[in-house]
Amino acid sequence: MSRRALAAAGAIGLAAVAWSTKASQPGTAGQHQVAVAPVAARESGETPRVPRRRLERVRPVVLLGGTLLDGTGAEPLRDAVVVVEGGLIQFAGSRDQIVIPPRAVVLDVTGSTILPGFINAHVHCRYQVDRLRAWAQAGVTTVRDLGGPRTYDLVARQNGDPQLARVVAAGPFITVPGGYPIVPWGSTNAVTVRTPDEARSAVAQLAGEGAGVIKIALECGQDFGRVIPSLDAAEAAAVVSEAHARGLGVSVHLTVSVDVPRAVAAGVDDIAHMPVTTLSLEMASQVAAHGIVWVPTLELWHWVGYGHKPAAISNLARFLAAGGEVAMGTDFGGYDAEFELGMPMIEIDAMRQAGMSPAAIIQAATRNGARVCGLGDRLGTVEAGKTADLLVVRGDPLADLEALTDVRLVMHSGVVIRDEGPPAATAGRT
Ligand SMILES: [Zn+2]
Numbered sequence: 001m002s003r004r005a006l007a008a009a010g011a012i013g014l015a016a017v018a019w020s021t022k023a024s025q026p027g028t029a030g031q032h033q034v035a036v037a038p039v040a041a042r043e044s045g046e047t048p049r050v051p052r053r054r055l056e057r058v059r060p061v062v063l064l065g066g067t068l069l070d071g072t073g074a075e076p077l078r079d080a081v082v083v084v085e086g087g088l089i090q091f092a093g094s095r096d097q098i099v100i101p102p103r104a105v106v107l108d109v110t111g112s113t114i115l116p117g118f119i120n121a122h123v124h125c126r127y128q129v130d131r132l133r134a135w136a137q138a139g140v141t142t143v144r145d146l147g148g149p150r151t152y153d154l155v156a157r158q159n160g161d162p163q164l165a166r167v168v169a170a171g172p173f174i175t176v177p178g179g180y181p182i183v184p185w186g187s188t189n190a191v192t193v194r195t196p197d198e199a200r201s202a203v204a205q206l207a208g209e210g211a212g213v214i215k216i217a218l219e220c221g222q223d224f225g226r227v228i229p230s231l232d233a234a235e236a237a238a239v240v241s242e243a244h245a246r247g248l249g250v251s252v253h254l255t256v257s258v259d260v261p262r263a264v265a266a267g268v269d270d271i272a273h274m275p276v277t278t279l280s281l282e283m284a285s286q287v288a289a290h291g292i293v294w295v296p297t298l299e300l301w302h303w304v305g306y307g308h309k310p311a312a313i314s315n316l317a318r319f320l321a322a323g324g325e326v327a328m329g330t331d332f333g334g335y336d337a338e339f340e341l342g343m344p345m346i347e348i349d350a351m352r353q354a355g356m357s358p359a360a361i362i363q364a365a366t367r368n369g370a371r372v373c374g375l376g377d378r379l380g381t382v383e384a385g386k387t388a389d390l391l392v393v394r395g396d397p398l399a400d401l402e403a404l405t406d407v408r409l410v411m412h413s414g415v416v417i418r419d420e421g422p423p424a425a426t427a428g429r430t
Pocket residue numbers: 122123124146147331334
């Protein structure tokens with residue numbers, strides 16, 4: 001047994017013993033199942049009485065034959081096998097390391113690429129079901145809502161439905177009276193504080209109600225042509241320490257580079273927009289050195305105009321040169337424009353223009369997105385033990401990122417929510 005298989009066996013415990021490995025059982029049923037009819041879904045064993053769409057709730061599901069891009073930064077693994085059971089990834093690796101579990105639902109994804117479910121780490125979705133369904137269908141299985149009403153109960157209920165993208169919700173901003181987003185937007189999605197103690201209480205309140213992340217604003221107003229008050233250093237630091245004590249990350253809104261040092265000093269976890277004024281390499285290096293993740297929202301700047309998009313792309317290039325980590329996020333719904341729902345190709349194309357490779361973009365949209373959602377231990381990579389959120393696309397997104405829109409299959413929390421079947425040419429063969 002290889003080291004990789006041993007590691008997987010350790011992670012899946014008894015199930016690994018039951019399935020054994022192909023190496024120890026040459027010519028087993030696993031080999032036979034691989035060879036049979038190339039239809040979208042086959043069941044090994046007798047026909048079950050539960051409908052096909054619910055099979056994955058009671059049987060292991062095996063994705064067989066695709067190229068695995070697991071989101072860890074590892075090289076692509078061809079002819080891979082991913083085994084899912086009980087909503088979790090039980091095995092992800094090479095076909096010769098595992099025997100297909102008996103009674104598994106086997107989905108042939110040859111010619112496709114298996115990726116972690118994508119994460120849009122900056123949206124404002126108002127928890128609308130049609131939006132959440134559209135994201136999930138596109139393989140964006142998680143979104144992080146960085147500012148909205150405090151309807152955490154609704155979010156919790158919706159998160160029980162795998163047909164909908166999972167939402168990690170900040171709820172209202174924590175800001176000061178007259179601060180952003182009350183000014184300039186008149187937003188009511190804000191809790192105002194006047195002292196560090198009030199800042200701590202606000203975090204405790206939102207955390208208790210169900211916030212998955214805390215959002216603050218350090219917006220001086222420069223890009224809005226006015227002065228906007230914001231949390232002082234002690235208040236911002238109080239928010240961060242209280243959030244961290246409660247296991248929550250802090251994301252900060254800012255739009256100009258002059259506000260970046262305040263975000264670094266406060267110790268935030270991520271910055272929710274790339275600034276539109278020049279970011280010095282020194283400042284970019286500071287952010288990178290503190291391990292603060294940047295969520296560029298280049299699609300926002302695309303819609304806003306005023307040359308903000310090329311400015312933000314240049315700043316992102318500088319941050320990358322400084323070794324910084326990026327998570328993909330668009331600010332969907334954060335500005336009056338028709339943001340892309342589903343796979344955000346405008347954002348992805350702009351990230352590419354900043355010099356990010358397809359592999360880096362995929363990592364930003366998966367592993368790093370999970371990190372800023374505070375779900376790095378459960379989501380973002382295809383590894384044994386993680387929640388089975390998977391996007392399978394036809395072709396090779398490393399060669400052409402457009403492949404991300406050619407969806408073959410989506411699995412959310414272990415449930416297949418979209419299955420387009422194999423390509424027609426393969427399905428027609430006998
Ligand atoms: Zn926003």
